[in-house]
Amino acid sequence: xxxxxxIPQYQHVQEGEDFTTYCNSSTTLSNIQWxxxxxxxxxxxxxxxxxxxxxKKQKRLTFQFGEAKKNSSLHITATQTTDVGTYFCAALGxxxxxxxxxxxxxxxxxxVHP
Amino acid sequence: xxxxxxxPKFQVLKTGQSMTLQCAQxxxxxxxxxxxxxxxxxxxxxxxxVGAGITDQGEVPNGYNVSRSTTEDFPLRLLSAAPSQTxxxxxxxxxxxxxxxxxxxxxxxxx
Numbered sequence: 001x002x003x004x005x006x007i008p009q010y011q012h013v014q015e016g017e018d019f020t021t022y023c024n025s026s027t028t029l030s031n032i033q034w035x036x037x038x039x040x041x042x043x044x045x046x047x048x049x050x051x052x053x054x055x056k057k058q059k060r061l062t063f064q065f066g067e068a069k070k071n072s073s074l075h076i077t078a079t080q081t082t083d084v085g086t087y088f089c090a091a092l093g094x095x096x097x098x099x100x101x102x103x104x105x106x107x108x109x110x111x112v113h114p
Numbered sequence: 115x116x117x118x119x120x121x122p123k124f125q126v127l128k129t130g131q132s133m134t135l136q137c138a139q140x141x142x143x144x145x146x147x148x149x150x151x152x153x154x155x156x157x158x159x160x161x162x163x164v165g166a167g168i169t170d171q172g173e174v175p176n177g178y179n180v181s182r183s184t185t186e187d188f189p190l191r192l193l194s195a196a197p198s199q200t201x202x203x204x205x206x207x208x209x210x211x212x213x214x215x216x217x218x219x220x221x222x223x224x225x
Binding site for chain 1: 147162172206208214
C-alpha cells in the first residue's frame with residue numbers, strides 16, 4: 001500500500017529559528033496534504049499541493065511539492081511558540097484513485113523553546 | 115455547524131467487552147474515515163467510507179467494524195476489545211476525499 005515517510009520525528013528549536021519537515025514517497029503522488037495537530041488536540045488541515053514543483057505560502061509557512069511528485073516539505077520561518085505541535089503530511093492511496101483513503105506520515109513533533 | 119462530533123471523549127473497557135464509538139457530521143460530507151493514533155505511529159486508517167452504504171478497509175481494520183447507513187453517521191464498533199486497541203481514535207469527514215475535518219477524538223483504554 002501507499003507509504004509516506006516523514007523526517008525528522010522530532011525537532012527542537014529556539015524561538016526565532018527556522019524549521020523544516022520532509023515527506024518522501026517511493027511512488028508518484030497525485031497530491032499531498034499537510035496537517036497540524038496541537039498538543040492534546042486533533043489534526044487540522046493546512047494545505048493541499050497538486051502540481052509538480054508547486055510552492056504555496058501561508059504567512060511564515062512555505063509548502064513545496066517536488067518536481068517528481070514524490071516528496072514534499074514544510075518550512076517555517078522564524079518559529080514562534082504558537083507553532084508547537086505535530087506536523088503531518090498525508091497522501092492518497094496508490095495510483096491516486098482511492099479518494100478518501102488518505103495515508104499519513106508518522107509526523108514531526110516540533111518543540112519551540114522561548 | 116457543529117462539524118464532526120465524536121462520543122464519548124473518554125472510555126475505559128475491560129478486555130473482551132464490545133462498544134461503539136460514535137461519529138456524526140452535519141456538513142453533508144460524503145467521505146468519512148476512522149483513524150487511530152498511537153505514539154510514534156502517526157495516524158493509521160482503520161476504515162473509510164465514500165458515501166452512504168459504501169465502506170472499505172484501511173491499513174489496520176482487524177477487530178473493528180463499520181457501517182454507513184446515513185451520510186451523517188459513521189460508527190466504529192470494537193467487537194471484542196483488546197489491550198492493543200488502547201489508543202486515541204479520530205473520526206474525520208471530507209466533501210472531496212482530500213481535505214479532512216477531524217473530530218476531537220476518543221481516548222480509549224482497554225484494561
